[in-house]
Amino acid sequence: NFMLTQPHSVSESPGKTVTISCTRSSGSIASNYVQWYQQRPGSSPTTVIYEDNQRPSGVPDRFSGSIDSSSNSASLTISGLKTEDEADYYCQSYDSSNRWVFGGGTKLTVL
Amino acid sequence: QVQLVQSGSELKKPGASVKVSCKASGYTFTSYAMNWVRQAPGQGLEWMGWINTNTGNPTYAQGFTGRFVFSLDTSVSTAYLQISSLKAEDTAVYYCATDILTGYLDYWGQGTLVTVSS
Numbered sequence: 001n002f003m004l005t006q007p008h009s010v011s012e013s014p015g016k017t018v019t020i021s022c023t024r025s026s027g028s029i030a031s032n033y034v035q036w037y038q039q040r041p042g043s044s045p046t047t048v049i050y051e052d053n054q055r056p057s058g059v060p061d062r063f064s065g066s067i068d069s070s071s072n073s074a075s076l077t078i079s080g081l082k083t084e085d086e087a088d089y090y091c092q093s094y095d096s097s098n099r100w101v102f103g104g105g106t107k108l109t110v111l
Numbered sequence: 112q113v114q115l116v117q118s119g120s121e122l123k124k125p126g127a128s129v130k131v132s133c134k135a136s137g138y139t140f141t142s143y144a145m146n147w148v149r150q151a152p153g154q155g156l157e158w159m160g161w162i163n164t165n166t167g168n169p170t171y172a173q174g175f176t177g178r179f180v181f182s183l184d185t186s187v188s189t190a191y192l193q194i195s196s197l198k199a200e201d202t203a204v205y206y207c208a209t210d211i212l213t214g215y216l217d218y219w220g221q222g223t224l225v226t227v228s229s
Contacts, residue, residue, distance in 0.1 A: 001173060035215045037156070044206060044219035045156065056213060090156050092215070099172060100146075105155040 002026045004091050004103035011109040016081050020106045022091030023073040030067055032093050034074040039105075040087045048089075049076060078108075086110045113137040115207055115220035122226045123197050131192045131223045133207030140188035141165045143209045146216060147181060147192050151203040159205075162190060197227045 003025040012018040022034065034052050037045040047056050049065035052074065062082075067074045074093075078085055091103040118132040133145065147159040160171040162181040169181040180193045190207055205223050208216040 035213075037216065039156075044222055045208075045216070046219070047213060047215060047217055050213040050215050054213070056217070088155075092156075092158075098170075100158040102148075102156040102158055 001099060002095060002101060004093060004101055006089075006091060006103040006106045008104070009107040009109065011111055012081055014081050014083060014110055017077060017079040018081060018108065020076045020078075020089050020091075020108070021073050022075070022103050023071065024093065027095065028069065029072045029074055029093075030069050032095065034065065034067060035092045036063075036065055036074075036076045037090045037092065038085075038087045039090065045090065081110050083110050113209075113211060113218045115209065115218055117205075117207060117220040117223045120224040120226070122228065124229055125197055125199060125227055127197050127227075128193060128195045129197060129225055131194075131205050131207075131225065133190045133192070133220050135188045135190070135209065138209075138211055141185055143211050145181075145183075145190040146208045146210070148206040148208055148216070148219075149203045150206065150222075151200075154203075159192075164190070194225070197225075199227050201225060202227050 005023045036049040038048045039045040048059050048063045052067050053065040062079045064077045088105045088107050090105045094100045114136045116134045121129050123129050141164045144161045146161040149157045159175045162169045178195050182191045208219040
């Protein structure tokens with residue numbers, strides 16, 4: 001099975017832009033969609049991006065997703081950072097047998 | 112509105128069993144898969160597998176075979192996770208989640224904390 005590797009933590013100031021990476025260990029990042037989930041402390045996760053770059057209804061357009069085949073990675077970019085964006089973010093994808101995998105998570109601090 | 116309501120926290124001794132429930136409402140239960148996700152204290156999310164709510168066929172992720180069983184009671188729109196021969200390392204929050212909107216984990220239960228301690 002493959003792994004998804006994320007940085008443990010990132011931090012940025014309010015109003016700035018931050019990008020969180022998610023690198024797939026084997027198999028092409030482009031072969032299976034990537035989702036991103038936000039988990040605030042004490043809460044259940046919510047979806048912020050699905051199918052690489054789609055936003056569910058209600059997710060602000062400050063959140064965007066992309067993939068880069070050259071680095072075999074996906075990215076979540078949050079622009080115009082707000083303190084409410086402070087949370088853990090997890091990428092998730094799957095393999096050809098529909099086995100799902102989560103990345104280890106990235107703690108975003110907005111300071 | 113769609114809701115997944117899970118059973119309350121459990122404190123169990125090593126070797127015991129636990130059954131976590133996840134009651135769904137606001138949609139047709141048998142039309143969408145139910146996934147289970149584990150989160151150990153201070154750790155990340157782990158996908159445990161899913162159950163086809165139409166056929167009852169479960170699929171378990173690596174590391175979740177043998178002691179973990181997914182089941183259903185479609186008459187009450189409820190999915191269950193049973194863990195047997197509990198170990199301290201099973202201490203975690205267990206979430207159910209379904210894929211109604213996007214095909215991924217759109218709706219999550221509130222989580223059930225299972226603590227295994229002597």
